[in-house]
Amino acid sequence: xxxxxxxxxxxxxxxxxxxxxxxxxxxxxxxxxxxxxxxxxxxxxxxxxxxxxxxxxxxxxxxxxxxxxxxxxxxxxxxxxxxxxxxxxxxxxxxxxxxxxxxxxxxxxxxxxxxxxxxxxxxxxxxxxxxxxxxxxxxxxxxxxxxxxxxxxxxxxxxxxxxxxxxxxxxxxxxxxxxxxxxxxxxxxxxxxxxxxxxxxxxxxxxxxxxxxxxxxxxxxxxxxxxxxxxxxxxxxxxxxxxxxxxxxxxxxxxxxxxxxxxxxxxxxxxxxxxxxxxxxxxxxxxxxxxxxxxxxxxxxxxxx
Amino acid sequence: xxxxxxxxxxxxxxxxxxxxxxxxxxxxxxxxxxxxxxxxxxxxxxxxxxxxxxxxxxxxxxxxxxxxxxxxxxxxxxxxxxxxxxxxxxxxxxxxxxxxxxxxxxxxxxxxxxxxxxxxxxxxxxxxxxxxxxxxxxxxxxxxxxxxxxxxxxxxxxxxxxxxxxxxxxxxxxxxxxxxxxxxxxxxxxxxxxxxxxxxxxxxxxxxxxxxxxxxxxxxxxxxxxxxxxxxxxxxxxxxxxxxxxxxxxxxxxxxxxxxxxxxxxxxxxxxxxxx
Numbered sequence: 001x002x003x004x005x006x007x008x009x010x011x012x013x014x015x016x017x018x019x020x021x022x023x024x025x026x027x028x029x030x031x032x033x034x035x036x037x038x039x040x041x042x043x044x045x046x047x048x049x050x051x052x053x054x055x056x057x058x059x060x061x062x063x064x065x066x067x068x069x070x071x072x073x074x075x076x077x078x079x080x081x082x083x084x085x086x087x088x089x090x091x092x093x094x095x096x097x098x099x100x101x102x103x104x105x106x107x108x109x110x111x112x113x114x115x116x117x118x119x120x121x122x123x124x125x126x127x128x129x130x131x132x133x134x135x136x137x138x139x140x141x142x143x144x145x146x147x148x149x150x151x152x153x154x155x156x157x158x159x160x161x162x163x164x165x166x167x168x169x170x171x172x173x174x175x176x177x178x179x180x181x182x183x184x185x186x187x188x189x190x191x192x193x194x195x196x197x198x199x200x201x202x203x204x205x206x207x208x209x210x211x212x213x214x215x216x217x218x219x220x221x222x223x224x225x226x227x228x229x230x231x232x233x234x235x236x237x238x239x240x241x242x243x244x245x246x247x248x249x250x251x252x253x254x255x256x257x258x259x260x261x262x263x264x265x266x267x268x269x270x271x272x273x274x275x276x277x278x279x280x281x282x283x284x285x286x287x288x289x290x291x292x293x294x295x296x297x298x299x300x301x302x303x304x305x
Numbered sequence: 306x307x308x309x310x311x312x313x314x315x316x317x318x319x320x321x322x323x324x325x326x327x328x329x330x331x332x333x334x335x336x337x338x339x340x341x342x343x344x345x346x347x348x349x350x351x352x353x354x355x356x357x358x359x360x361x362x363x364x365x366x367x368x369x370x371x372x373x374x375x376x377x378x379x380x381x382x383x384x385x386x387x388x389x390x391x392x393x394x395x396x397x398x399x400x401x402x403x404x405x406x407x408x409x410x411x412x413x414x415x416x417x418x419x420x421x422x423x424x425x426x427x428x429x430x431x432x433x434x435x436x437x438x439x440x441x442x443x444x445x446x447x448x449x450x451x452x453x454x455x456x457x458x459x460x461x462x463x464x465x466x467x468x469x470x471x472x473x474x475x476x477x478x479x480x481x482x483x484x485x486x487x488x489x490x491x492x493x494x495x496x497x498x499x500x501x502x503x504x505x506x507x508x509x510x511x512x513x514x515x516x517x518x519x520x521x522x523x524x525x526x527x528x529x530x531x532x533x534x535x536x537x538x539x540x541x542x543x544x545x546x547x548x549x550x551x552x553x554x555x556x557x558x559x560x561x562x563x564x565x566x567x568x569x570x571x572x573x574x575x576x577x578x579x580x581x
Contacts, residue, residue: 028478042405046412048423105323128331131563134562138542139558142542143337145542175327175330205313226414235417235418264514286415292414293410293411297407
């Protein structure tokens with residue numbers, strides 16, 4: 001027989017443990033909320049970044065005049081001329097150049113890694129691609145400045161600091177992005193596609209180009225879009241090789257100034273409307289990037305289905 | 306038939322050439338920087354302060370870089386890991402998760418110069434932190450967040466559900482299960498995320514340039530300004546101050562990146578082994 005005292009004790013214990021459980025649950029809820037808030041940091045960051053860039057650069061666009069700002073071909077902060085068309089065109093040309101150089105090489109290398117390379121060669125190529133992704137952009141720029149720029153000046157004439165130099169360096173810099181994502185999407189093509197095609201008598205190469213690449217199309221497209229994003233956003237490497245003259249280039253050997261370079265070169269000493277115009281350049285760049293992000297989201301969602 | 310074989314072989318040659326080019330460019334850059342840089346690196350270069358425009362070494366700049374790495378990792382790791390825990394362990398698929406993922410992807414796609422501009426207005430000016438190690442680290446924390454979240458997420462997903470079920474079945478609470486069972490198994494993945502983030506921090510120049518400033522002395526604290534290795538390298542190359550010092554700095558940067566990649570691979574490999 002339990003004494004009354006013991007029963008009372010056990011009831012008290014039970015109440016204590018219920019209290020404890022409540023406290024436990026409360027703590028778990030709080031921590032879950034901390035996790036949730038951390039997960040929302042990405043949303044908060046994107047929102048705050050967008051708000052501040054637009055807040056700081058938006059008004060300048062209207063003060064300068066939307067048309068003057070976007071289609072003006074003269075950038076002379078001292079004379080209050082803020083036309084960024086040469087920079088928009090510089091960015092677009094350099095990006096197109098990077099795509100022309102980087103995408104074919106990238107996709108072919110991806111095919112090599114995913115389909116043709118024996119394992120020991122894969123063990124060389126894959127880490128190389130990772131390392132390419134890790135090399136700092138200033139090192140790329142420095143390399144371009146000392147190797148490609150003099151080479152272009154010697155063979156094609158001009159100063160060497162040029163659209164071509166920027167395109168080559170950016171083309172190399174987007175390789176890891178293009179290769180990695182293309183390899184992933186080639187590897188995720190169902191095996192049956194490949195086997196079916198081989199069984200029908202197609203050669204391995206035919207199978208790769210007629211069956212597998214079309215099947216991996218949306219992934220490869222995503223790779224190209226990410227590559228475009230990387231090229232259009234690159235700053236320091238481009239500054240070192242592009243010459244940075246704010247004029248629309250006539251040829252591959254003409255210097256260019258990209259939107260990113262425009263910001264980085266003048267931010268250090270700009271004030272007033274000039275500084276706001278640099279933020280406004282950031283707004284335009286930001287809009288380009290957001291369009292790319294939305295496109296990417298559309299493609300990857302489609303790939304998910 | 307012969308025609309087809311010829312075509313196949315031609316394409317194969319193109320594929321080999323492209324791959325050779327990819328590896329060749331890397332080798333070219335590494336060899337070029339090493340040949341020109343290694344002779345300029347000495348113990349004195351690594352242990353003395355810059356003097357004047359082009360003399361001296363890079364010791365304070367190495368220490369500034371370490372400060373920024375440390376502070377960024379301290380800020381970004383908990384946020385990144387917590388975010389990944391939420392996404393893998395708590396979130397139910399739906400609108401909010403889709404928005405979080407879109408935001409994380411967008412963050413990864415934003416160019417570093419935009420981060421630099423943002424850090425300059427928000428941390429340097431609005432929060433009045435000035436050009437400082439702290440402003441730089443806060444800006445970089447946002448930049449490396451996607452890397453942290455993604456790598457942690459993947460390692461959490463790789464933890465088998467039976468572990469969780471076992472722990473929960475034994476009466477452990479969800480939080481306890483995460484703390485005692487899920488997280489320990491995910492640690493190699495988290496460490497890989499940290500290492501990859503360090504690589505990004507070391508190589509970053511545009512975002513740090515506008516937030517941590519460019520003075521070449523040792524930062525006296527987290528609220529003081531100081532340039533990092535990549536910024537130092539940029540200034541040397543841009544102003545054409547001293548190509549010898551730029552080569553030496555480039556060599557140091559490349560060696561750091563090699564070490565980082567090597568250790569990330571090692572941990573990645575051990576991770577794969579435990580999975581099998």
